[in-house]
Amino acid sequence: MKTKRGRPRKEAGERKDVDLRIPVTGEQKDRIMEAVSLDGMDMASWARPILLKAAEDRLHRKAK
Numbered sequence: 001m002k003t004k005r006g007r008p009r010k011e012a013g014e015r016k017d018v019d020l021r022i023p024v025t026g027e028q029k030d031r032i033m034e035a036v037s038l039d040g041m042d043m044a045s046w047a048r049p050i051l052l053k054a055a056e057d058r059l060h061r062k063a064k
Contacts, residue, residue, distance in 0.1 A: 016044075020051075 036046045
């Protein structure tokens with residue numbers, strides 16, 4: 001019996017299919033990467049919850 005190679009496919013709701021590109025300076029990227037490395041994560045996994053929380057907070061303030 002053959003086994004599939006690689007990681008299993010993600011469920012449709014878990015797939016990330018759009019990129020968010022943010023221009024930054026080299027110095028800004030260095031600072032971000034330093035913070036990312038402290039948490040032992042990749043940049044996208046580190047930034048995603050921060051950006052989503054900021055967006056939710058902003059939308060919540062707007063709704064008031």
